[in-house]
Amino acid sequence: MNKIFETKTTVAPYGRVGVLHTRAGDVQTPTFMPDGTRGAVKSLTPQQVTETGVQVVLANTYHLHLAPGEQIVKRLGGLHSFANRTGPMLTDSGGFQVFSLGKHVKITEEGVHFTDPSNGDKRFISPEDSIRIQLDLGADMIVAFDHLIGLDGASDADVQDAFDRTHRWLERCIIEFKRLTKDMKDRPLLFGVVQGGLDLELRKKSLEIVQNSEADGIAIGGLSVGETREEMTTVLEALAPLYREDKPRFLLGVGTPEDLKIAVENGIDMLDCVLPTRNARHGVVWGKDSKRVHLTNEKYKDDPGVIEPGCDCYTCGEGFTKAFLRHQFKVNEPLAGTLASIHNLRHMMRLCEGYRNSHGRMKS
Amino acid sequence: MNKIFETKTTVAPYGRVGVLHTRAGDVQTPTFMPDGTRGAVKSLTPQQVTETGVQVVLANTYHLHLAPGEQIVKRLGGLHSFANRTGPMLTDSGGFQVFSLGKHVKITEEGVHFTDPSNGDKRFISPEDSIRIQLDLGADMIVAFDHLIGLDGASDADVQDAFDRTHRWLERCIIEFKRLTKDMKDRPLLFGVVQGGLDLELRKKSLEIVQNSEADGIAIGGLSVGETREEMTTVLEALAPLYREDKPRFLLGVGTPEDLKIAVENGIDMLDCVLPTRNARHGVVWGKDSKRVHLTNEKYKDDPGVIEPGCDCYTCGEGFTKAFLRHQFKVNEPLAGTLASIHNLRHMMRLCEGYRNSHGRMKS
Numbered sequence: 001m002n003k004i005f006e007t008k009t010t011v012a013p014y015g016r017v018g019v020l021h022t023r024a025g026d027v028q029t030p031t032f033m034p035d036g037t038r039g040a041v042k043s044l045t046p047q048q049v050t051e052t053g054v055q056v057v058l059a060n061t062y063h064l065h066l067a068p069g070e071q072i073v074k075r076l077g078g079l080h081s082f083a084n085r086t087g088p089m090l091t092d093s094g095g096f097q098v099f100s101l102g103k104h105v106k107i108t109e110e111g112v113h114f115t116d117p118s119n120g121d122k123r124f125i126s127p128e129d130s131i132r133i134q135l136d137l138g139a140d141m142i143v144a145f146d147h148l149i150g151l152d153g154a155s156d157a158d159v160q161d162a163f164d165r166t167h168r169w170l171e172r173c174i175i176e177f178k179r180l181t182k183d184m185k186d187r188p189l190l191f192g193v194v195q196g197g198l199d200l201e202l203r204k205k206s207l208e209i210v211q212n213s214e215a216d217g218i219a220i221g222g223l224s225v226g227e228t229r230e231e232m233t234t235v236l237e238a239l240a241p242l243y244r245e246d247k248p249r250f251l252l253g254v255g256t257p258e259d260l261k262i263a264v265e266n267g268i269d270m271l272d273c274v275l276p277t278r279n280a281r282h283g284v285v286w287g288k289d290s291k292r293v294h295l296t297n298e299k300y301k302d303d304p305g306v307i308e309p310g311c312d313c314y315t316c317g318e319g320f321t322k323a324f325l326r327h328q329f330k331v332n333e334p335l336a337g338t339l340a341s342i343h344n345l346r347h348m349m350r351l352c353e354g355y356r357n358s359h360g361r362m363k364s
Numbered sequence: 365m366n367k368i369f370e371t372k373t374t375v376a377p378y379g380r381v382g383v384l385h386t387r388a389g390d391v392q393t394p395t396f397m398p399d400g401t402r403g404a405v406k407s408l409t410p411q412q413v414t415e416t417g418v419q420v421v422l423a424n425t426y427h428l429h430l431a432p433g434e435q436i437v438k439r440l441g442g443l444h445s446f447a448n449r450t451g452p453m454l455t456d457s458g459g460f461q462v463f464s465l466g467k468h469v470k471i472t473e474e475g476v477h478f479t480d481p482s483n484g485d486k487r488f489i490s491p492e493d494s495i496r497i498q499l500d501l502g503a504d505m506i507v508a509f510d511h512l513i514g515l516d517g518a519s520d521a522d523v524q525d526a527f528d529r530t531h532r533w534l535e536r537c538i539i540e541f542k543r544l545t546k547d548m549k550d551r552p553l554l555f556g557v558v559q560g561g562l563d564l565e566l567r568k569k570s571l572e573i574v575q576n577s578e579a580d581g582i583a584i585g586g587l588s589v590g591e592t593r594e595e596m597t598t599v600l601e602a603l604a605p606l607y608r609e610d611k612p613r614f615l616l617g618v619g620t621p622e623d624l625k626i627a628v629e630n631g632i633d634m635l636d637c638v639l640p641t642r643n644a645r646h647g648v649v650w651g652k653d654s655k656r657v658h659l660t661n662e663k664y665k666d667d668p669g670v671i672e673p674g675c676d677c678y679t680c681g682e683g684f685t686k687a688f689l690r691h692q693f694k695v696n697e698p699l700a701g702t703l704a705s706i707h708n709l710r711h712m713m714r715l716c717e718g719y720r721n722s723h724g725r726m727k728s
Contacts, residue, residue, distance in 0.1 A: 039691065043698045045678070068691040072666050076687055084682050302436050314409070318448050323440055327403065327432040334407045334698050 014240035014267040022140040023186040024088040029269035032348040039083040043338045053349035056088045058272045062097035070136035078138025091139040099148040127169040128176040144173035146193040191217040200238045217248040224253040236266040257290035280340035283329045286347045300326045313346035315339040369612045378604035378631040386504040387550040388452040393633035396712040403447040407702045417713035420452045422636045426461035434500035442502025454505040463512040491533040492540040508537035510557040555581040564602045581612040588617040600630040621654035644704035647693045650711045664690040677710035679703040
């Protein structure tokens with residue numbers, strides 16, 4: 001296989017600007033990837049998503065497995081055809097959502113038993129199932145199924161147990177992935193997941209295992225799950241000097257402007273999060289210098305300014321005022337969430353573009 | 365003032381194709397006008413609305429008066445600037461919504477007392493207030509404040525009373541309109557409202573009064589309020605031979621493909637309704653030959669077809685399948701309502717374009 005990641009510029013000390021080659025096209029990194037949980041980014045058409053500069057859309061395997069089911073998506077030509085998206089797509093493993101079900105989950109070495117919260121049906125997903133489901137969905141980048149363990153309430157033995165299982169499952173995912181993709185002319189990329197909680201020695205060991213496996217890329221899991229920003233930073237800083245250069249690095253579930261900066265400066269190439277669009281739908285957007293603007297605030301009721309002067313998104317570019325947006329939020333009009341989501345995504349993409357154009361001045 | 369309406373083609377026996385001149389641009393008729401109740405068509409950006417071929421957007425005076433209030437809209441430059449719409453806009457009088465409040469309404473000769481259902485505040489609107497509010501909102505076509513009376517439960521005396529008041533209020537609206545617009549270089553157009561319920565003699569008398577008043581256009585009110593299609597047709601057929609040619613004719617609150625046909629063939633130039641977008645948000649769209657398609661139906665779960673083959677809307681044109689749309693509706697994704705609304709509006713606009721291009725073959 002050809003080289004999948006090329007570094008264009010390195011940025012002191014650990015950041016980098018690069019290009020990731022996928023079968024659906026090149027991705028300029030660093031890049032933020034919005035979550036199209038159920039096949040579409042909430043409130044936006046695929047055209048509106050593309051117009052924000054988004055390069056990769058993430059879809060959630062767990063949600064699509066439950067509805068409409070990967071067989072329907074596959075029969076309709078896969079995710080790209082189903083959701084009308086031409087650019088690269090990524091699916092997660094489904095593990096995060098399954099483990100978030102808490103007491104409705106039973107983990108065995110074979111896989112995870114859980115209960116579909118929508119109808120009480122008993123379900124089971126093994127690492128092999130996750131790989132097969134993701135290949136049926138048809139994304140261009142997929143993620144190995146890992147054993148996520150919460151930061152709180154887990155004993156050292158539990159953490160070690162989940163840690164070891166994650167790597168055993170990675171090997172099973174790789175075997176299944178190779179088996180199912182061996183006849184593909186243009187296969188997707190597989191990311192393995194680094195775990196280890198806030199234990200830096202476990203994290204480093206996990207990174208070593210994952211990046212020396214046959215997985216194409218490195219995903220950093222188990223962060224942005226309740227720890228402080230300082231704790232997250234400590235983990236990212238510990239890993240930053242240790243990455244191989246030839247594999248892309250994907251930080252799961254992180255998506256504020258502040259966290260983007262920390263991640264990128266510590267060598268992360270890709271990030272995903274629901275936050276920019278979820279916040280937007282609740283009227284929370286990023287203004288000048290990424291300051292949070294609560295659009296429903298009374299003080300904006302006759303504010304003739306746009307969210308972020310100089311922003312080239314549709315919402316700011318067309319001159320939608322904070323007063324208009326506040327009104328639309330106050331009367332629960334769906335357009336409010338659409339216009340705010342367009343801005344927040346564009347804001348994240350402009351930050352990424354800024355890093356990509358910084359040519360080594362990222363730390364300034 | 366220059367001629368405001370020009371007939372381009374007449375269509376046997378009473379229909380016509382024409383052009384209506386407004387200060388915000390010409391409107392090719394017949395045309396359907398979607399309701400942007402609170403300043404925006406629900407779920408769509410102004411750009412998406414324009415792309416469906418919509419020429420006029422209607423906004424509701426009642427809703428905008430209550431929130432954010434016409435003074436805020438005026439301070440932000442009026443409806444066009446507030447809602448980012450360059451093409452023609454129309455506001456209704458607010459009467460329909462006020463009278464729909466039922467027992468919370470008290471009518472005097474001076475005007476209407478009502479209670480704001482959102483907070484219990486006591487409110488009052490006179491015919492003069494309605495005109496002033498609409499001029500503050502800044503639409504290009506506005507409607508006189510009439511006394512609407514329900515079809516059921518009203519005595520003959522009540523109907524006659526509301527009927528006479530409507531015409532007295534029309535005179536007051538015209539006086540206030542002339543007073544407030546006399547210094548305007550480019551004033552909006554005022555529509556008077558024809559009432560009279562299902563009584564054909566009252567309807568004809570009302571039409572005579574309204575079309576011989578100084579109002580620029582004729583609005584047909586009090587239909588599509590619970591009567592049968594046959595009853596509505598009887599009223600429209602009774603009025604059809606009696607219209608003056610030089611004034612545009614606007615049928616309020618009517619918006620199915622079947623009713624559009626009846627209206628246009630009986631000389632109506634403009635119609636508005638929430639139905640195409642409201643139905644769309646509930647998954648009900650118009651397919652081939654305007655047949656209703658319920659997108660949430662189980663039978664569409666793996667249907668690879670678009671809503672209406674050959675339709676040039678974004679939704680059909682980009683190939684969004686009924687299976688994808690069904691999935692999005694079933695999981696309550698806002699994109700579903702957006703894509704369905706785009707289709708339904710474009711469907712209505714294509715019907716109007718078909719009439720406009722029919723050159724006298726409308727009855728075929």
